[in-house]
Structures are given as C-alpha cells and as structure tokens.
Amino acid sequence: MAELIIEVRNLVRTYGKRRALDNIDLTLEQGTVLGLVGQNGAGKTTLIKHLLGLLRAEQGTVRVFGKDPVSDPPGVLSRIGYLSEEGDLPLWMRVDDLMRYSAAFYPTWDAAYAEKLRREFDLSLDAKLGQISKGQRARAGLLVALAFRPDLLLLDEPSSGLDPVVRRDILSAIIRTIADEGRTVLFSSHLLSEVEQVSDRVAMVREGRLILNDDLARIKETHQRIDVRLREPRQEPPTIPGAVGWNGAGRNWSALWHGDPQELDPAVALAGGEVAGRGGASLDDIFVAHAGKAA
Numbered sequence: 504m505a506e507l508i509i510e511v512r513n514l515v516r517t518y519g520k521r522r523a524l525d526n527i528d529l530t531l532e533q534g535t536v537l538g539l540v541g542q543n544g545a546g547k548t549t550l551i552k553h554l555l556g557l558l559r560a561e562q563g564t565v566r567v568f569g570k571d572p573v574s575d576p577p578g579v580l581s582r583i584g585y586l587s588e589e590g591d592l593p594l595w596m597r598v599d600d601l602m603r604y605s606a607a608f609y610p611t612w613d614a615a616y617a618e619k620l621r622r623e624f625d626l627s628l629d630a631k632l633g634q635i636s637k638g639q640r641a642r643a644g645l646l647v648a649l650a651f652r653p654d655l656l657l658l659d660e661p662s663s664g665l666d667p668v669v670r671r672d673i674l675s676a677i678i679r680t681i682a683d684e685g686r687t688v689l690f691s692s693h694l695l696s697e698v699e700q701v702s703d704r705v706a707m708v709r710e711g712r713l714i715l716n717d718d719l720a721r722i723k724e725t726h727q728r729i730d731v732r733l734r735e736p737r738q739e740p741p742t743i744p745g746a747v748g749w750n751g752a753g754r755n756w757s758a759l760w761h762g763d764p765q766e767l768d769p770a771v772a773l774a775g776g777e778v779a780g781r782g783g784a785s786l787d788d789i790f791v792a793h794a795g796k797a798a
C-alpha cells in the first residue's frame with residue numbers, strides 16, 4: 504500500500520458554539536491529487552491550517568508524513584509547499600529578492616525550475632510584489648510553493664487570483680506533473696469543473712462535515728442523472744432511495760441518483776416506473792445535490 508502522507512482522525516475544531524470541523528476523517532496516499540471542495544465557510548482553510556500545524560487539534564489527531572505538525576514543525580513544514588488564499592508574500596520584495604530569499608530557506612530549492620516557472624508565469628525579475636496584480640502575486644506565491652519540489656503541495660483556493668488561461672493551462676499541468684512524479688497534492692477550490700479535471704480523489708465539506716470523500720472515478724460511477732417514466736401520473740415526485748433534486752410532472756420525472764448502479768432499476772421498478780434515460784452527472788450537479796440534501 505502507498506504511504507499515507509496525510510492522516511486526520513476525528514478532528515474537531517470549534518469557534519464559540521460553532522463547529523468549524525466536525526469529526527473529520529481524511530487520509531491521503533502518496534502520489535494522489537485531492538480536491539477539497541465546499542462553500543464559503545465550510546471549513547477548508549481551517550483543515551489546511553491543521554495540516555500546517557498553525558492550529559492545534561482540539562480533539563482527534565493530525566499526522567502529516569506520520570508526524571504531528573504542531574510538535575514537529577521542521578519535520579513537516581520543510582516538505583510542504585503551501586500557497587495560502589491570501590497569498591501572504593513580503594510585498595516590499597521584488598521577484599528576484601523573493602526567489603533568493605526562498606532559496607535560502609529550502610535546501611532542495613531547484614533554481615533552474617524556479618527560473619522556468621518565472622518565465623512561464625511571465626514575472627519580471629525586477630517587479631515589486633506590492634505593485635503587481637493579484638494574479639501575478641498568486642503566480643509568484645505558486646512559484647515559491649513549487650520550486651523546492653515539496654513532497655506535499657497544499658494549495659488553498661489557488662485559482663482565486665489566477666486568470667482562466669493560467670488556471671487551465673499551467674495550474675492543471677503543474678498539478679498533474681507533481682502527482683506523476685509521485686508527489687502529493689491537496690488543493691481547495693470552489694471551481695468544481697477544475698477539480699474534476701485534475702483530481703484523483705474529491706472530498707466535499709459542508710458546515711465542517713465531510714459529506715463525500717471518495718475516488719473521483721467512483722463518485723462519477725455512483726452518481727447518475729436519471730429520467731424516470733412512471734406507470735401512473737403523480738403530482739409529487741416518486742420516492743426512490745438515493746434520488747435527490749427531482750424535476751418533472753405527471754409521469755415523467757428526472758433526478759440525480761446516488762447509489763450502486765445495479766440497484767437503480769429495481770428501485771425505480773419498486774416505485775412504479777422504469778428508467779427512461781441515464782447519463783453522467785457533473786461534479787457541480789453532485790455537489791448541489793449533496794449540499795441541498797444535507798440542508
């Protein structure tokens with residue numbers, strides 16, 4: 504079995520009366536890309552802060568590379584490339600200062616790779632971080648997170664400051680390359696089409712709880728858009744376990760269905776109908792269905 508890079512067990516975090524993280528169990532194997540998705544305030548950043556040792560677990564345990572990030576920061580942080588949502592870079596530095604400064608921190612800094620990224624990201628050496636655009640700053644932050652070739656890359660909403668071209672062409676390529684090299688990536692995002700393109704696994708968080716955590720392929724296999732034709736017309740949608748988000752009227756209804764594909768036909772037959780059509784669901788559909796259901 505591949506090494507567990509991240510191992511979070513029963514993690515709880517409260518702010519006042521609110522549970523920002525509610526019994527989170529999450530593991531991530533080496534070489535995997537995990538997309539962490541959830542609405543604003545779902546708890547994504549709070550989880551990432553625990554992985555970085557910036558927050559101590561109130562309950563439960565957090566291990567990264569088998570170590571506790573709070574008690575062993577050097578053992579953990581020296582191997583993590585991190586891009587924060589805020590992109591907190593020293594704004595008074597120029598790009599070349601930032602590269603020299605970061606190189607001094609990391610023994611594994613790859614100067615040739617850093618320079619390649621700088622060109623790809625179209626960053627001038629003499630540009631001042633405080634004077635470039637938000638997107639350019641996000642690229643500079645990404646350069647620093649990548650250039651020492653970390654074993655684990657943590658990206659908190661990496662797309663928020665990046666324009667669509669950089670996102671699609673560069674970020675996706677980088678993430679895939681990193682995983683192909685056997686390194687591990689966890690990135691949070693609310694852009695589900697992007698998560699769908701690059702992730703091996705997807706974890707959905709809603710109000711501090713993990714509502715879905717599985718291989719992307721398995722998620723796609725166990726969620727389908729279905730059209731149902733009933734023998735008798737109905738004013739209310741039929742009751743079929745696992746089906747949510749019903750639309751339709753009379754004899755024709757459609758929904759998103761979650762379950763073992765083999766159980767669909769018998770379940771629809773039991774509800775007095777047949778499956779008239781089925782198709783793949785997008786991660787967006789799946790997220791809305793789960794978030795809505797949980798609400």
Ligand SMILES: Nc1ncnc2c1ncn2[C@@H]1O[C@H](COP(=O)(O)OP(=O)(O)OP(=O)(O)O)[C@@H](O)[C@H]1O
Pocket residue numbers: 518521523541542543544545546547548549550588
């Ligand atoms: N320092 C804090 N004090 C009080 N509440 C906090 C603090 N940090 C986070 N929270 C609350 O915890 C919950 C989770 O926040 P978190 O930032 O982890 O969400 P998120 O999923 O990263 O959201 P976003 O996509 O908006 O960044 C929210 O309700 C937030 O208001």
